[in-house]
Amino acid sequence: MSADNNNTFKKNNRISTSDFGDLKTFLKYCSNEIIEGLFKNHKIRFTQPWALNDPLEFNPIIRFKNNGQNYVRYLFDGIMFPSEEQRLRLRLIEQQINMFGILSLTKVPDSFDMWSRYANGHKGFLVEFKSDFNKDLCMLSRKGKEYPIKEVTYVDEYAIDIDLLTDAQSNISLERFNEEMFYKKVSRWQDEIEYRLVRSLTDYPDYRPLKNTPHRDEKRYLFDFSLDCIESITFGACMSVKDKKSIMSLCEGSEIRFGQAIISREEKDTAGFSGKVYIKPKDDWPGSLLDMLSFNFLFQKSDIDHFKETVKINRLSDLPYYEGLEKWVEEFYRIKKAKRDYKD
Secondary structure (H helix, E strand, C coil): CCHHHHHHHCHHHCCCCHHHCCCCCEEEEECHHHHHHHHHCCEEECECHHHCCCCCCCCCEEECCCHHHHCCCEEECCEEECCHHHHHHHHHHHHHHHHEEEEEEECCCCCHHHHHHHCCCCCCEEEEECCCHHHCHHHCCCCCCCCCEEECEEECCCEEEHHHHECCCCCECHHHHHHHHHCEEEHHHHHHCEEEEEEEHHHCCCCCCCCCCCCCCCCCCEEECCHHHEEEEEECCCCCHHHHHHHHHHCCCCCCEEEEEEEEEEEECCCCCEEEEEEEEHHHCCCCHHHCCHHHHEECHHHHHCCCCCCCCCCHHHCCCCCCCHHHHHHHHHHHHHHHHHHC
16 A cells, blocks of 8 residues: 555554545455466456356446337348347447456455455455556556546446437447446445456457457456556455465565454444454564464454453463363464474
8 A cells, every 4th residue: 555545554453444435546356266376477357348247237228219110120031130229239239348358446445245255255365456556567558558447337227328329420439338338337236336447358469359240258368467566465354374375475575565354243334234344454463364264353343452462371271261171272282382383
């Protein structure tokens, strides 16, 4: 994060959606399944619209002044020809779906639902991109063009009025059409506060456009990616120790900062449901973050408030639960001590 945002990040050792109202950087929830691809191979996917998780997206209602005529199909010599509405879907919408890739971003770091949906059930991680990451060489077009990052508009009805996009010569403005297609979503997703960087797939080194047929390009487009684009990485509450160590090892030598998501069991999130997500900077942990198993990151609120409190004891028998659990306590101590001595 920038210096200003870093102050916000460390406010009360936690962040919430409200803390990030003026966030200049951009966030992306990621599955732990892409760790090697992103941090070792330095590749990032720009996803074709058809591969996104909303079936209504890029499948809008198409409206005309004369609805009836434009929905009529035609039969000639036993061959069915599409209606004008179907023709536009096949020749215009499908063409755009196959020509562009999307990098979906947000400004919300503490969404329980997005951690579940896009970060593999909290086992993944959250990438914070720098505010100007779209200026990095890896994000530019072949001709050096900078792609803008635009906020998505949420609507109750996802529809396109063709007549409003058509000029006097009956030509459809592709620029206006794409604006309607790429930056609007139905309001059921509005809590995600999505931003998008949309780039042409012609930037891809061996891109080959599909032939003029109504089918979809199912190739995965993995573009070159620089770790210089990243400001910070936050580990999910259920992320494995192995995955955390892998990311930190692959990012060694960079200036990337790290944080840990934790979940308060009984506190309500902004949607009113139990399970509020907090994020704590890596350096704010009393022990080694990389030695703690995932169950350590789910708390009652009292645990969060007193997390850094530690009582020093002189012998194992001082533990309040030692009596009756002597063998377990001694075995726990033996294992932890062996790990510590091995590192030393």
